[in-house]
Amino acid sequence: MKPTEPTNLSRRAALKWLAGTAAAGAAAPAIAAPNETEPTPGASAVRSPLYDPDYAKPVFPWDKQLSPDELKIIGVLADIILPKDDNGPAASEVGVPEFINEWCSAPYGDNRDDCEVVRGGLGWLNTESFRRHEKRFDELGNAERIAIVDDICDPAKAKPEHKVGAAFFARFRQLCLGGYYTHSSTWKHLGYVGNVTIGGPYPGVPQAIIEKLGLQDVV
Secondary structure, eight states: OOOOOOOOOOHHHHHHHHHHHHHHHHHHHHHHOTTOOOOOOOOOSSOOTTOOOOTTSOOOOSOOOSOHHHHHHHHHHHHHHSOOBTTBOOGGGGTHHHHHHHHHHSSSHHHHHHHHHHHHHHHHHHHHHHHHHSSOGGGSOHHHHHHHHHHHSOTTTOOGGGHHHHHHHHHHHHHHHHHHTTSGGGHHHHTOOOSOOOOSSOOOSOHHHHHHTTOTTTO
16 A cells, blocks of 8 residues: 655645534534524523623622611611721711622622621611610611610620620621722721832832831841
């Protein structure tokens, strides 16, 4: 048997042959089953790892769980924890209630646990408010609100009848801080100096910071 003779195949002809082969492969399923159609993928209830968001048209894949009344109390309590001052706006002004609603509505284990803590704690606040003043927490005067918060702000010092409220407040405060300090208008409060354009070469870490950290022999 003679060895196969090499074929003089131009680059153009080779590309044309490859394109034809790919087209034939793609058409094979339709030829084999002309009356069948590809099933439509089902809609996912949560964000896929391959999800490519369209920021001009945001999509929220889960329903918000907290009610308007709950969000009102969240706004009042968040502003007690993080009031407006010279360093930044109040928590409600930078969307902390909306952040907590989004967080508590996500269909993941930790988020669901936090949702139970938050909703239960808001219920506890209202119950305590009615017990003391026969009003909802958000209907109280500022001094009345602060008196309740003072009783639950330190779990180690909370009375037995306030332990549930103290456990709620500890987690709620963490959520407030997370939502608040991830907003650009609050970075000044942290002394954050990033996200600033530097003209010319990067100057490096200031010598005073290097000395404060004891890194003179490293840098």
